[in-house]
Amino acid sequence: MTETVLPTRAEKRKFKMDMRALSPFIALIVLIIAGALINPDFLTASNLLNVVTRSAFIAIIAVGATFVIASGGLDLSVGSMAALTAGVMILTLNSQGSADMGTLALGMLAAIALSAACGLANGLIVTFGRIEPFIVTLGTMGIFRSLVIWLAAGGTITIRNLELRELYRPVYFGSVFGIPVPIIAFLAVASIGALILYRTSFGRHVVALGSNEDVARYSGVPIWRVRTLTYIIQGICVGIAVLVYVPRLGSATPTTGLLWELQAITAVVIGGTALKGGIGRVWGTVVGAVILELVANIMVLSNFVSEFLVGAVQGAIIIIAMLVQRSVHRGR
Amino acid sequence: MKATVLKIAMAAGLMAGVATGAVAQQKNVTIGVSIPAATHGWTGGAVYHAQETAKALEKMHPGLKVIVKTSPDGASQANALDDLTAQKIDALVVLPFNSDELTDPVRQVKNKGVLVTVIDRGLKDPSIQDIYVAGDNPGFGRIAGKYFADTLKQGNIVVLRGIPTVLDDERVTNFEKAIQGSGVKILDRQYANWNRDDAFKVMQDFLSKHQKIDAVWAADDDMALGVLEAIRQAKRDDIKFVVGGAGMKEMVKRVMDGDKMIPVDVTYPPALVATAMHVTAANFYSNAPMRGTFVLNAQLITKDNAKDHYFPNSPF
Numbered sequence: 001m002t003e004t005v006l007p008t009r010a011e012k013r014k015f016k017m018d019m020r021a022l023s024p025f026i027a028l029i030v031l032i033i034a035g036a037l038i039n040p041d042f043l044t045a046s047n048l049l050n051v052v053t054r055s056a057f058i059a060i061i062a063v064g065a066t067f068v069i070a071s072g073g074l075d076l077s078v079g080s081m082a083a084l085t086a087g088v089m090i091l092t093l094n095s096q097g098s099a100d101m102g103t104l105a106l107g108m109l110a111a112i113a114l115s116a117a118c119g120l121a122n123g124l125i126v127t128f129g130r131i132e133p134f135i136v137t138l139g140t141m142g143i144f145r146s147l148v149i150w151l152a153a154g155g156t157i158t159i160r161n162l163e164l165r166e167l168y169r170p171v172y173f174g175s176v177f178g179i180p181v182p183i184i185a186f187l188a189v190a191s192i193g194a195l196i197l198y199r200t201s202f203g204r205h206v207v208a209l210g211s212n213e214d215v216a217r218y219s220g221v222p223i224w225r226v227r228t229l230t231y232i233i234q235g236i237c238v239g240i241a242v243l244v245y246v247p248r249l250g251s252a253t254p255t256t257g258l259l260w261e262l263q264a265i266t267a268v269v270i271g272g273t274a275l276k277g278g279i280g281r282v283w284g285t286v287v288g289a290v291i292l293e294l295v296a297n298i299m300v301l302s303n304f305v306s307e308f309l310v311g312a313v314q315g316a317i318i319i320i321a322m323l324v325q326r327s328v329h330r331g332r
Numbered sequence: 333m334k335a336t337v338l339k340i341a342m343a344a345g346l347m348a349g350v351a352t353g354a355v356a357q358q359k360n361v362t363i364g365v366s367i368p369a370a371t372h373g374w375t376g377g378a379v380y381h382a383q384e385t386a387k388a389l390e391k392m393h394p395g396l397k398v399i400v401k402t403s404p405d406g407a408s409q410a411n412a413l414d415d416l417t418a419q420k421i422d423a424l425v426v427l428p429f430n431s432d433e434l435t436d437p438v439r440q441v442k443n444k445g446v447l448v449t450v451i452d453r454g455l456k457d458p459s460i461q462d463i464y465v466a467g468d469n470p471g472f473g474r475i476a477g478k479y480f481a482d483t484l485k486q487g488n489i490v491v492l493r494g495i496p497t498v499l500d501d502e503r504v505t506n507f508e509k510a511i512q513g514s515g516v517k518i519l520d521r522q523y524a525n526w527n528r529d530d531a532f533k534v535m536q537d538f539l540s541k542h543q544k545i546d547a548v549w550a551a552d553d554d555m556a557l558g559v560l561e562a563i564r565q566a567k568r569d570d571i572k573f574v575v576g577g578a579g580m581k582e583m584v585k586r587v588m589d590g591d592k593m594i595p596v597d598v599t600y601p602p603a604l605v606a607t608a609m610h611v612t613a614a615n616f617y618s619n620a621p622m623r624g625t626f627v628l629n630a631q632l633i634t635k636d637n638a639k640d641h642y643f644p645n646s647p648f
Contacts, residue, residue: 054533
């Protein structure tokens with residue numbers, strides 16, 4: 001049954017999708033032109049690489065959020081989850097002590113396992129507890145945040161072994177053929193995400209679940225499994241983001257990942273995914289994350305915005321970017 | 333049997349009472365301490381110092397009981413104040429979450445005849461407090477500014493600000509006043525929320541924007557760490573030094589070890605909680621007058637005095 005229904009839907013949407021899918025890219029180009037006009041230093045390779053590199057955490061997390069939101073869910077706990085995962089990963093590294101690849105691999109494994117488990121917990125409570133995801137993840141957001149504060153005793157969790165720190169550092173600061181590793185990481189995550197969302201039956205189930213849960217249920221979509229899996233995917237994405245985050249400053253503090261959940265959700269929405277579910281756009285999400293970071297960068301590089309007004313101008317630019325997008329696909 | 337025990341106990345109590353009366357003014361005093369929970373580095377340090385001081389004071393003054401309560405937000409701190417009052421405290425040492433929410437709850441405690449010591453963030457109505465212990469925010473900015481004016485003499489610097497608050501404003505305006513007239517010029521300033529990640533980003537952008545920066549006032553040790561990482565990544569050697577602030581143990585250690593990039597630090601010690609507790613206890617156990625306002629000077633930590641500011645066991 002899905003075989004006969006879904007292909008026609010996808011085809012009907014094809015033309016609309018092209019315009020809608022393009023609009024975040026148009027907003028991106030407009031922003032880049034604006035940035036270049038404001039400060040010539042903006043277009044230097046080092047500045048642009050800096051900006052895209054540091055958008056990597058939000059981009060990777062937002063790819064996971066695309067799945068959750070496309071299926072009609074929401075995850076507010078990602079920022080706290082990232083902080084907790086980073087904290088536990090560093091504690092694992094410290095407990096091993098020796099500076100070799102084995103230690104690093106163990107730390108990474110711990111990070112991914114923990115974040116996947118956190119995602120699983122979110123998913124199970126949402127599905128089996130039948131509670132609104134907003135409430136569930138608001139609760140786990142508090143839980144994860146307190147746990148990291150407790151682990152750090154309010155202070156900072158830092159990689160103690162300096163050799164280990166140096167060994168791990170290239171994962172954020174290194175580059176392959178001139179492309180920084182975090183950019184490669186988020187391109188890889190986005191590619192795999194796009195593949196799963198657009199080319200697998202699971203991906204179609206996610207979108208079907210988000211557009212109409214009842215119809216999806218009657219069509220035989222395994223609702224509970226699909227929904228739980230979206231939260232696990234979100235968790236794994238948080239874990240991958242942490243793998244790239246930890247080598248940057250080598251520490252986790254109680255303020256790590258603060259408000260990342262809002263940035264991830266904003267990136268998803270700028271990218272064209274519907275907040276009410278039913279539409280998911282992985283590449284748009286990635287562009288959304290880059291746009292967010294670019295706006296912040298342009299603010300610092302500009303000379304005419306007072307530091308007191310940065311927040312206001314940033315907010316205005318995001319709203320204008322969305323309006324531009326809207327008018328683009330209305331006037332098609 | 334029971335009666336005998338009671339008698340002995342009574343006799344002991346009586347004797348103890350006579351003895352204390354004779355030796356000194358030894359009395360039973362309960363001090364309640366209400367502080368924010370350890371939600372970031374500085375408050376983590378405050379909690380550590382409060383607990384350490386509670387132990388030390390109880391040892392110093394037999395008969396003294398110190399109850400430390402931490403609260404995650406303003407509303408629960410108000411509840412904690414109720415709980416403390418119910419335990420019949422003689423004095424309250426409070427580091428309020430914010431002035432607006434906690435003024436009335438503290439006033440109610442005061443109305444029960446409790447001695448009130450307020451730390452750092454003042455209340456709306458200063459007449460409530462008997463003792464006020466505060467860090468020196470204008471001095472924090474002034475001392476840092478003076479260091480730049482004296483050491484750098486001539487050059488261009490960038491400034492990272494904290495979270496937009498009165499406290500941050502006092503620091504920055506006094507910093508600017510202190511460098512006035514010297515050859516030190518502020519190229520740029522930007523908020524980075526006392527956050528390591530934000531400071532890293534802002535510093536990266538400053539480095540793209542300005543070809544030559546002589547020094548950085550990061551105004552906070554957490555931000556200084558983010559700044560250092562950004563400088564290292566950009567492989568820039570024009571920046572001579574970075575000055576943070578607050579006295580985080582990692583940074584004090586670097587000053588102590590003679591790190592060229594971190595020549596000094598400016599204190600804004602979470603240990604001021606300890607000072608407030610000592611002053612409050614002294615009100616009961618000494619004849620010296622203790623009421624009034626105590627401002628702890630911001631101090632410049634240099635290589636020579638760094639060891640006095642280094643607390644390896646504190647989480648901050």
